[in-house]
Amino acid sequence: MNPNDVITRPVTGREELDLFRRLPYLLNDELDDDLASGRRRPEWMWMALRGDRLVARLAWWAPRAGEAPALLDILDLDDTMPGPASIEAGVRLFETASAAVLPAGVRPPEYNAFVPPRWRDDAKARPAVENRMAVLERTGARLLVERLRLEWRPGTPMAAPSGRLTFRPVAGREELLALMTLVLDGTLDAHGRADLTRMPAERAAAQHYDDELVHYPSPREWWRIGMSPEGEPVGFVIPARNEYNPVIAYIGVVPARRGNGYIDDLLAEGTRILAGQGVPRIRAATDVGNVPMARAFLRAGYEVIGQRIDMTWSEDGSR
Structure with a gap:
């Protein structure tokens, strides 16, 4: 892929959400509500496009309207592309978007990514996760921690109070x-x-x-x-x-x-x-x-x- 064929830019408004959603991720369903609440802004949502093909995207998030970006919680690549080309597109997108959105000389917001359980044992998930991490490692980021995401559902047996406390x-x-x-x-x-x-x-x-x-x-x-x-x-x-x-x-x-x-x-x-x-x-x-x-x-x-x-x-x- 010729880097000169790729255009990086923010979404122009909510009318481009369908284009931004072309890459799958768990947070796609939350974008409308986040934009309506001010937790996201169109100028924080960037795309790398080759013609009408979305090859990479990223977005920052804030906990409340009016606040600065607190997390980079979306970074996706077109996993049908060869790994090196995909990573290169992601690095270019991050650097361009960061220069436009984040203050110079200030620590970038933490990156959070939801990944499957035991993703290293998953032949499909592992290269996708590692390519995204490689993009950010190229920009100076390092792994802080991996966390388990947990859920309790109604109907699950619940322990009775022990009486100790x-x-x-x-x-x-x-x-x-x-x-x-x-x-x-x-x-x-x-x-x-x-x-x-x-x-x-x-x-x-x-x-x-x-x-x-x-x-x-x-x-x-x-x-x-x-x-x-x-x-x-x-x-x-x-x-x-x-x-x-x-x-x-x-x-x-x-x-x-x-x-x-x-x-x-x-x-x-x-x-x-x-x-x-x-x-x-x-x-x-x-x-x-x-x-x-x-x-x-x-x-x-x-x-x-x-x-x-x-x-x-x-x-x-x-x-």
């Missing part, structure tokens, strides 16, 4: 921040560990709370702290709704109480709260390497529905 709502921001700060000590979560290389635990906890938790549209009365018989906090669980699904947004056991299986009690409580709302599903995610948390979800009846690849760039924004 009692539960009460979170008293307020400061109480939850104190517990979140404790939970970051020894965390197995890759994002948490990365945060701790850049900032103190107190700031990392506050950033997570202010950037994400406080914005959930669901009631904060759902948030629970698990209490020991002695009246001490053991951990917490944040059942919530985001803009797409009911979720277990955050769960953690304080370091002094780890190793006693309390994660099962906390997860069961969060699941009960959401199930009591008559939800059609509950979504959750955890790092592939966070084996204790992954096992807790599986014990609670959650099934692995996929994985997620998270890639990041260096702090200086080099690409």
